Amino acid sequence: MLLGFLAVTAIAIVRLHNLFAVVMLGGIYSLISAGIFVELDAVDVAFTEAAVGAGISTIVLLGTLALTKETETTPKKIKPMPFLVVLVTGSALIYGTFDMPVLGDPTAPVHQHVAPRYIEASGREVGVPNIVTSVLASYRGYDTLGEVTVIFTAGIGVLMLLGGRRPRKAGEKAEAAKKKPARGAGGKSP
Amino acid sequence: MKHHRILRVAAKLLIPPILLFALYVQFHGDFGPGGGFQAGVIFAAAIILYALIFGVERARQVVPPSVALFLVAAGLLLYAGVGVASILLGGNYLDYSVLAHEQTHGQHIGILLIELGVGVTVAAVMITIFYGFAGRGS
Known part of the structure; x- marks a missing residue:
């Protein structure tokens, strides 16, 4: 049932051209995934999926949309070669699932x-x-340390790409230069 | 969004419980679902909701970008620092058992501290990324 909803949402995301609707459907997709995780008794994962996938990433994508246009510009054509690759990979993956043990075994x-x-x-x-x-x-504290490091690196990476590069007016620039020593690590990014 | 009165009133009512819920998820992760990752994201969501309703500039006054940047590193350092502390107390890296006289007590302290580190880093990274996106439009 939920997987059906998931498939319908995915097809709608592919077909739609209005990016605002696509972002919204992306949030719905995450929420349905969270429902599936709850069904599988993985509440911790469902929690994360609902908060990150349906919440924060939707907001960030909307923020990106505000900076760009709301509709796709490139026309959609089905190219035969990529379609074939996707089809073969998908069938191989589905064939692979036949060897997996039954869920909950x-x-x-x-x-x-x-x-x-x-x-x-x-x-x-x-x-x-x-x-x-x-x-x-x-037991897996070292792995979790690695995960936090990944998030840390992602945050620093986004900051280097986006943060501090705002085109500033001359007055603001002088003020920012004055503030710089107090800003600590923020001085690195420009 | 300053003229949407219903949204503003609803947000004012919602933001304190969201922050409280984030703290609950943070410190109740030992007993129920949740933990640092989820709590950090929920905390950041409350700040982002505030920024959406009352404007990014006012959110920057509540959580200045420099503070968020400091917290990004502080959470990770707290996590790694717990590992170093357990080495100094004679255990392996991230072996919390040596943090207190009793094994389970030490584990409790260790898990509490590293989850706090995770939560702080995740919340600060989410807020920083949001500021990065939201600051470019205006």
């Missing part, structure tokens, strides 16, 4: 590796009721 390899140890020992070793948190923050 307790004998699936992913449930046999380290998961039982986490479930058994987490309460004794970490003492946090939410096992997702104890895996994320404690």
Whole structure:
């Protein structure tokens, strides 16, 4: 049911030319994905998807739209070669899913590796009721540090591309130059 | 959007509960769904809602871009600093058990601190990116 909605939204995104509607549908797509994650009992992931996908990224895309035009300019034609590549890749991926274990199968390899140890020992070793948190923050703390570093790098990257490059008037420029020592790392970007 | 009275009143009512909910998600992540990532995004969403309704300039007064930039690095440093602290106390990197006399107590402190670091960095990055986009139009 939800996957059907997801497919309909995806097709609508491809067909539409009005970018405002596309951004809105993108938010709806994320919200439906969050619903699917809830259905799969992955509430933490659903939480993130709803907040980031449906919330922040929609706002950022709208902010981008305000700077550009609201409709696509390039005409859409179906090119045969890319279409063929997509079709072959898609069929190969779907063929691959036939070998996967059934959803929720307790004998699936992913449930046999380290998961039982986490479930058994987490309460004794970490003492946090939410096992997702104890895996994320404690057992896999180094991975999470890497994720935060990725977000940090992304923020710095966007800042170098967009921040501080605003065309300023002469008066503002002098003021900004005065402020610069206090701004710390912000001085790097221009 | 200064003339949309209904939006302004609704936003005024909504923003404090959103901020409170972000803090709840942040510090209740040990017990229920949520944690630093989600809390950071929700906190940033409240600030962005404020900026959308009352204007980016007023939001810049609430959270100055320089402060946001400082917090981007501070959250990550807090996370990495917890790792260094656990080395200095005689454990492995990011081994929180040595942070207190008891193992689970140390883990609790460690998880609380690193989730705080995650939340601070995520919120600050989201606000910084929003400022980057919103500042170019005007």
